Amino acid sequence: MxxxxxxxxxxxxxxxxxxxxxxxxxxxxxxxxxHRETLMWEDYSQDLRNKLTRSWSGGLEAIHKVMGQDDDKENLSKWKLYYDLEHAKHQIPRKEHSSFIHVYYSETRRSLLENGDFMPALLLDSEHSKAIQFWEKHDGTYAIITMEKRLDEDGTRRWLESGAQIIK
CATH class of the missing domain: 1.20.5 (Single alpha-helices involved in coiled-coils or other helix-helix interfaces)
Structure with missing residues (x-):
C-alpha cells in the first residue's frame, strides 16, 4: 500500500x-x-378542531364529576391537557418514558378503544406524577384511564395504571 x-x-x-x-x-x-409547541394541531380542519375541543371539554366535565378527592377536584384546573403523547412525554423524565408509554398503550386502552371513538387526550398533573387518559366513545360515554407514578417492588419509580372506567 x-x-x-x-x-x-x-x-x-x-x-x-x-x-x-x-x-x-x-x-x-x-x-x-x-418538537414543536403546536405539533400538528394547526393542520387539522377547523371543523375537526371544534369537534375534538367539544369532546375533550365534555370529558373534562365527566372526569370532574367522578374524581374522588376534593383536593384533586380543586387542582384539576392546574392539570395540563395534551392531545398528543409525543408532546406530553417530554414533560416526564426520560428514565420514566418506557413505563409511561407502556401504561399509555396498555391492554386496557386496547380493550376500551373502538372504531368510531374520538381521539384520546391526556391530562397531566403539575407534578408529573398522575395522568388521566380519556376519550369520548362513539355512544357518548367517556373512557377514563388513570395512571400514577409509584415505587415498584424493586424501588424503581414506574408509571402504573390505577383505574379504568366508562362514565356517562
Missing part, C-alpha cells in the same frame, strides 16, 4: 468516526427530531 492509499484510508476512517460521533450526539440531544 502506498502513502496515498494509506492517507485516504486513514482519512476515511476518521470521517466515519467523526460522523458517527456527530450522529450519536444529535440523537442524544434530541436535535434530530425537535
Amino acid at each position: 502506498n502513502r496515498l492509499q494509506a492517507g485516504l484510508l486513514t482519512t476515511g476512517i476518521g470521517a466515519v468516526l467523526l460522523c458517527s460521533g456527530a450522529i450519536t450526539e444529535t440523537i442524544r440531544s434530541d436535535q434530530l427530531h425537535p
Whole structure:
C-alpha cells in the first residue's frame, strides 16, 4: 500500500468516526427530531378542531364529576391537557418514558378503544406524577384511564395504571 492509499484510508476512517460521533450526539440531544409547541394541531380542519375541543371539554366535565378527592377536584384546573403523547412525554423524565408509554398503550386502552371513538387526550398533573387518559366513545360515554407514578417492588419509580372506567 502506498502513502496515498494509506492517507485516504486513514482519512476515511476518521470521517466515519467523526460522523458517527456527530450522529450519536444529535440523537442524544434530541436535535434530530425537535418538537414543536403546536405539533400538528394547526393542520387539522377547523371543523375537526371544534369537534375534538367539544369532546375533550365534555370529558373534562365527566372526569370532574367522578374524581374522588376534593383536593384533586380543586387542582384539576392546574392539570395540563395534551392531545398528543409525543408532546406530553417530554414533560416526564426520560428514565420514566418506557413505563409511561407502556401504561399509555396498555391492554386496557386496547380493550376500551373502538372504531368510531374520538381521539384520546391526556391530562397531566403539575407534578408529573398522575395522568388521566380519556376519550369520548362513539355512544357518548367517556373512557377514563388513570395512571400514577409509584415505587415498584424493586424501588424503581414506574408509571402504573390505577383505574379504568366508562362514565356517562
